[in-house]
Amino acid sequence: MLDLITNRLKTTLIRRKKPLLIGMGILLLFYLLIPLPSPLFKPDYSTVVLDERSQILRVFLNRNEQWSLPPQEDLEIPQKLKTAVLAYEDRYFYYHPGINPAALARALRQNLSSRRTVSGASTLTMQVARLIAPKQRTYLNKLLEILQALKIETQYSKEEILRLYLDHAPYGGNIVGYQAASLRYFRKLPEALTWGEAAALAVLPNAPGLISPDVNREALKSKRDRLLLRLQAQGSIDAETCQLALLEPLPEGSFPFEMLAPHLGQYLKDQLAAQQRGGSGGIIFTTLNADYQRAIEEIVRRQAGYLQKEGIMNAAVLVAETGNGKVRAYIGSQNFFDAAARGQVDGVRAPRSPGSLLKPLLYALCMDEGILLPQTLLNDVPTFYGAFSPNNADEKYDGIVTAKDALVRSLNVPAVRLLYTYGVSPFHLFLKSAGVSTLFRTADDYGLPLILGGAEVRVWDMARLFRGLANGGRFEPLEVLEGSGAQGAMGIAQSAVRMEQSAERKTPPPVRYALRSIHLAPPSTHHAAPAAPLASPMACYLTLNMLRELKRPGAEYYWEQYQNQWPLAWKTGTSYGQRDAWAVGVNPQWTIAVWVGNFSGEGNASLAGARCAGPLLFEIFNYLPKDPNHSWFAKPEEDVATLEICLETGFLAGSDCPNRVFVEAPRYMKPLRLCPYHQRIFVSEDEKYQVCSLCWEPGHYHGRERLVYPPEVAQYLRERGQIVGDLPPHKPDCPGQVSQGAGGQLALQIVYPQEDARLWVPRDFGGELQKVILRAAHRENQRMIYWYLDDRYLGSTVNRHEKAVELARGWHVLEVVDETGFRDRKRFHADMGR
Known part of the structure; x- marks a missing residue:
């Protein structure tokens, strides 16, 4: 049974x-079988650009034109916001498996009895399922949400689900996610929210299209207040806290994000989108400093306001730390929103003519080649290389100057002559090796004008070049991205929104979405091996010491307006046609590059480096923090050698140099030229004539050391009224007299044209061929020179040796002879202008 x-x-x-x-x-x-995408939400976030301390520089809308900050998965959700959201949306969140059966049964009964949708009984997990792919509210779709919610609960923890909801919930208008909502509505990060603010954010996703700080504010306040009272009732807050929260006003609306370094932000965003092949957004960690950026932007804007009154519309600035090469301020233009002045052009990356800014680099290279030291004399006289004849900015010549004076005064003629000696091709190769990314032509195409601004360079490149001088000849890339990998990444810091509060907080841990490498012209890579030096440390040190004393004749000495005595090596530059004005400064702490001009390329008579860019450079320099020890660059003792040079000429002292001095020089520089100007000559007993072994009388001559300048220099110094000691003429009856003077130097020299030169004969406005000016120089004063062109006598000159002649097309031979028989001869070709 x-x-x-x-x-x-x-x-x-x-x-x-x-x-x-x-x-x-x-x-x-x-x-x-229920579909559940992986990941649940397709990445479509705003791109956020942060500074070195994680302050916000710029935030971009995502592809759907929404403010949706990238999730920070390891950042703890603030307790106030968590408590408020769970109290309002899902009190049993931690106890149900994704659905609340009792709430579903109650909602079904209410909806059937009312014959309309009264309650949805959605848990937070179900709301996450609906946010994945929003659908119409039908019973079938509700069933689908239920099944998706159950599946989500098996794959994600409760904390992850809560975070998914908060990161993707709508908060009114085009604001998505609690981070964006907190920043846009309250100008603070979520962890700094008050109870009233947290409650306001908690109720917003319930009906973001109907209530928000911008729409139906009374309904929003009513919902917030009811939630606060519920929080008090359940014991989450006490009565006093509740009353204070109820008194808090709602925000007046949404606040815009601050926009700093807009040009750099736009460029980095575009680079990130290209790497992602679609632009899903992310966080970009830069090396910029928001405080420096904000202050320098204001300085540039103020100075540009003065310049615009003179028709000079644009300016760009780059500031980097000299030691580590990290960019701290990036100002692409005076005003990103100045459409009339093309403010959205990025002047930091735009190629422009640098004027004379490349000269210090050439001088440093010439030291290593043994061409000069700061004390070395350089010729500053009218100079011709074929049809190219450089002029100084003031169209005057000094005859002869020291290398230091030539660089400090930025004289063009000595620089061109140095480039001719050093070589255009080696200098061109150096610039490319040092990171100049805009040299698209060959060295021959640029030619000697390269040193005067014949090639375009970016502000970015100039900052790198001058930092290379300060870095002992290592021209390493500048860095604009902070770190590479998790160790260099930080979340959005509380100071991002310039908060009034001073409460301290922990730095958030790394985030998932971040741009880790970028190609900025020139390419900026991280943690690369140290670059090999392209110039010796001592040559760079001596060059910087020269630039430390920079002054320009004719300028208004703007540096005297600045009482700050912090040392700075700086150089100005003005391009041909006065289209670009530059000033670049460097010290052990800071490298600053400034460009001023018009993005349109229009020249301006007021545009000059010392006048326009110099004041801006020094105002920025004075603003930046300084080393309290006023430190200057340390002398590279391991690269120092001692040379004995001629005191008067700066060349290696020879046996005929009467005065000598010991100076410091690069240890591994090539041998410096022996002094060519001090000569030992023999003169008759009365010192009336020079004599040689063919014409002296035994016992009636003696030696003398004399400073003998080349003819072109001596003549030019005489024309300027400077005293030049003339050599006595050679004894007239000497049987071996030739066309050379003391020490084998030419006494008479044709200055223009040079041997095998090709001259271009211009035409006037009437189409008539113009005359060509032929020039010669004599070392001695009051000498008469006789001129012959193709054996045809042209006449004679005294003191100022120039002849204007008409030339026919073809080859010609010019010959000059003085009274004592000294002569010079040059062959050249003439071409006719059209």
Whole structure:
């Protein structure tokens, strides 16, 4: 009997379980077949550009034109916001499996009795399912949300689900996610929210299209207040806290994000989008300093306001730390929103003519080649290389100057002559090796004008070049991205929104979405091996010491307006046609590059480096923090050698140099030229004539050391009224007299044209061929020179040796002869202008 009863009971249970098992099987099948994307949310976030301390520089809308900050998965959700959201949306969040059966049954009964949707009974997990792919509110879609919610609960923790909801919930208008909502509505990060603010954010996703700080504010306040009272009732806050929270006003609306370094931000955003092949957004960690950026932008804007009154519309600045090469301020233009002045052009990356800014680099290279030291004399006289004849900015010549004076005064003629000696091709190669990314032509195409601004360079490149001088000849890339990998990444810092509060907080841990490498012209890579030096440390040190004393004749000495005595090596530059004005300064702490001009390329008579860019450079320099020790660059003792040079000429002292001095020089520089100007000559007893072994009288001559300048220099110094000691003429009856003077130097020299030169004969406005000015120089004063062109006598000159002649097309031979028989001869070709 007992077995019979047991069998019947089993049969009955099996018969009744079948429908239940079938139902559960169907649900399981649906569960397995229910689509659930991975990841749940397709990345489509705003691109956020941060500074070195994680302050916000700029935030971009995502592809759907929304403010949606990238999730920071390891950042703890603030307790106030968590408590408020769970109290309002899902009190049993931590106890249900994704759905609340009791709430669903109640909502179904209410909806059926009301014959309309009264309650949805959605848990937070179900809301996450709906946010993945928003759908119309139907019973079928509700069933789909239920199944998706169950599946989500099996794959994600409760904390992850809560974070997914907060990161993707709508908060009114085009604001998505709690981070963006906190920043836009309250100008603070979520962890700094008050109870009133947290409650306001908690109720917003319930009906973001109907209520927000911008729309239906009274309804929003009513919902917030009810939630605060509920929080008090459940014991989350006390009565006093509740009353204070109820008194808090709602925000007046949404606040815009601050926009700093807009040009750099736009460039980095575009680079990130290109790397992502679609632009899903992310956080970009830069080396900029928001405080410096904000202050320098204001300085540039103020100075540009003065310049615009003179028709000079644009300016760009780059500031980097000299030691580590990290860019701290990046100002692409005076005003990004100045459409009339093309303010959205990025002047930091735009190629422009640098004027004379490349000269210090050439001087440093010439030291290593043994061409000069700061004390070395350089010729500053009218100079011709074929049809190219450089002029100084003031169209005057000094005859002869020291290298230091030539660089400090930025004289063009000595620089061109140095480039001719050093070589255009080696200098061109150096610039490319040092990181100049805009040299698209060959060295021959640029030619000697390269040193005067014949090639375009970016502000970015100039900052790198001058930092290379300060870095002992290592021209390493500048860095604009902070770190590479998690160790260099930080979340959005509280100071991002310039908060009034001073409460301290921990730095958030790394985030998932971040740009880790970027190609900025020239390419900026991280943690690259140190660059090999392209110039010696001592040559760079001596060059910087020269630039430390920079002054320009004719300028208004703007540096005297600045009482700050912090040392700075700086150089100005003005391009041909006064289209670009530059000033670049460097010290052990800071490298500053300034460009001023017009993005349109229009020249301006007021545009000059010392006048326009110099004041801006020094105002920025004075603003930046300084080393309290007033430190200057340390002398590279391991690269220092001592040379004995001629005191008067700066060349290596020879046996005929009367005065000598020991100076410091690069240890591994090539041998410096022996002094060519001090000569030992022999003169007759009365010192009236020079004599030689063919004409001296034994016992009636003696030696003398004399400073003998080249003819072109000596003549030019005389024309300027400077005293030049003339050599006595060679004894007239000497049987071996030739066309050379003391020490084998030419006494008479044709200055223009040079041997095998090709001259271009211009035409006037009437189409007539113009005359060409031929020039010669004599070392001695009051000498008469006789001129011959193709054996045709042209006449004679005294003191100022120039002849204007008409030339026919073809080859010609010019010959000059003085009264004593000294002569010079040059062959050249003339081409006719059209």
